[in-house]
Amino acid sequence: MLLPRALRAPAALLTALLLPFAAACGGSARADSEHDVTLRVGATGWKVEEAVLKFAHLDDTPYKVKWSVFQGGDQQLQAVRANALDLASSSEIPPVFSAADGRPNFKVVAVQRGSTLNQEVVVPKGSKVTGIAGLKGRKVGYVKNTTAHYFLYELLKQAGLTWSDIDAKPLLPNDGLAALNGGSIDAFASYGTSVITAHQQGATTVGSGADILSGNFLWSARDSVLKNSAEKTAAADLIARITKAYAYVRDGREADFAKVVAENTHQPVAQAEQDLTAQQKQRPTQARTVDDTAIASQQKVADAFTELGALPSRLDVKSFWTTALNADLKKAL
Incomplete structure (x- = not known):
């Protein structure tokens, strides 16, 4: 939705x-x-x-x-x-x-x-990142003040990282998709249709909020x-x-x-x-x-x-x- x-x-x-x-x-x-x-x-x-x-x-x-x-x-x-x-x-x-x-x-x-479901951190096709720990020092887009913000924070904690370990970029869903495909961010935390579209464009999942969100x-x-x-x-x-x-x-x-x-x-x-x-x-x-x-x-x-x-x-x-x-x-x- x-x-x-x-x-x-x-x-x-x-x-x-x-x-x-x-x-x-x-x-x-x-x-x-x-x-x-x-x-x-x-x-x-x-x-x-x-x-x-x-x-x-x-x-x-x-x-x-x-x-x-x-x-x-x-x-x-x-x-x-x-x-x-x-x-x-x-x-x-x-x-x-x-x-x-x-x-x-x-x-x-x-x-x-x-x-x-469809609450995920995704990386573009061809990315060498395979998990949340691999995001350290990388540019990560997220949708501010939403579920994406929350589950990204919790996933980082689970991986032994802090928010300051990534270069966090607040983006709206459309902008995040464009940035991911254009190479200006290394990963994107989003939800719903934006995640579905990302997968259609070859993105893969490196983290999920499915079991984090209530x-x-x-x-x-x-x-x-x-x-x-x-x-x-x-x-x-x-x-x-x-x-x-x-x-x-x-x-x-x-x-x-x-x-x-x-x-x-x-x-x-x-x-x-x-x-x-x-x-x-x-x-x-x-x-x-x-x-x-x-x-x-x-x-x-x-x-x-x-x-x-x-x-x-x-x-x-x-x-x-x-x-x-x-x-x-x-x-x-």
Whole structure:
């Protein structure tokens, strides 16, 4: 559910760019019923959630959904901060950085369990690097403030290296692929479609985040959504529908949905089916309500970034989680 451009714009600049969009969308107008609701929802890479809902015939929502595509969950959270999105999906990491200033305008409202496959450190065709230890002193691209940042750090530790042992280059997925193929970096830590594309171009895997990452992907909602009962109900319903849609796919329809995936990720249908089947076997996509275990999992990640020096001080992640959607989500599921 990810895609692969240009070096990351500073958060302040991206926020400034998003503000006119937020204004044009009028923020989130107060809704008295679900029929009055328009949820602005983020998607990473391509609109896989919209596609799976349509495939499962569950896109007939009583509310409107406006999907917007971003290169990563970090940009989705920046859009939420700029009031340009109502609901964002991401790994555990983007909310940590979006809340680090102590003034988040969102809460994590649900957990979507998902696959951690296609989260890899890759090297280009012909590289002599065969493992993470071989990255010492080399230029390594990574997608900053994402799962790639986290699993690269953990893989380096496992190999007896520190972050300072590599020449780390923060790059967005598209830029990382171009840099890898152009020879300006020796390896690239990324995820999803960018990893799939890298392999199509001859790249090989030297490290994987599959067993490092928790598989918890978070739904974050703007505070204003949680203050409006119709919007809150709509958000819970949408999250539940996505769970039901993936269950529909797993009920013997993987081959058919793989055709939709292949069309959007530009890979052979057979490869798309193989990846989809492996992902759903590893960890079926399904939503869960907020609990202490999920919060503790993100706290572990946040502490790692504090140790890395990416956060100025320890962050108590519980401060931006809420159980406010639990009752609605349980009912919708």
